[in-house]
Amino acid sequence: MIALRQLKRVPKNHKIVIEVPASIHENQMMEVILLFKxxxxxxxxxxxxxxxxxxxxxxxxxxxxMISDDFADVDGEKW
Incomplete structure (x- = not known):
């Protein structure tokens, strides 16, 4: 399995083009997953x-x- 990552902005027409490397054979099956932040x-x-x-x-x-507990001993010491 080969994983490729491309970051794209959504254009006004909401259509995104995916650039597939030339090393990928024609008609090869791909799984496309869109993740939105x-x-x-x-x-x-x-x-x-x-x-x-x-x-x-x-x-x-x-x-x-947990953070408070980590520093409890230090808080008791004089600086």
Missing amino acids: ETPKNSRADKLAQLKASQHDGLFLSDLQ
């Missing part, structure tokens, strides 16, 4: 909403607790 939300309101949502995210909270 979500458009990042960068507005201040979106960022605040994400911060508020993180207060209830169990994985995020457990990561914070």
Whole structure:
């Protein structure tokens, strides 16, 4: 199996052309998978909403607790 990666922007007509290398034989079967990245939300309101949502995210909270535990001994030392 050969894996090829091509990054494309979606044009106005929503048609994308895939360039196939010359080493691939004509009529050879291919599997095409389209993966879309979500458009990042960068507005201040979106960022605040994400911060508020993180207060209830169990994985995020457990990561914070682990980091806090890692530094608990150091926090007790005088610098």
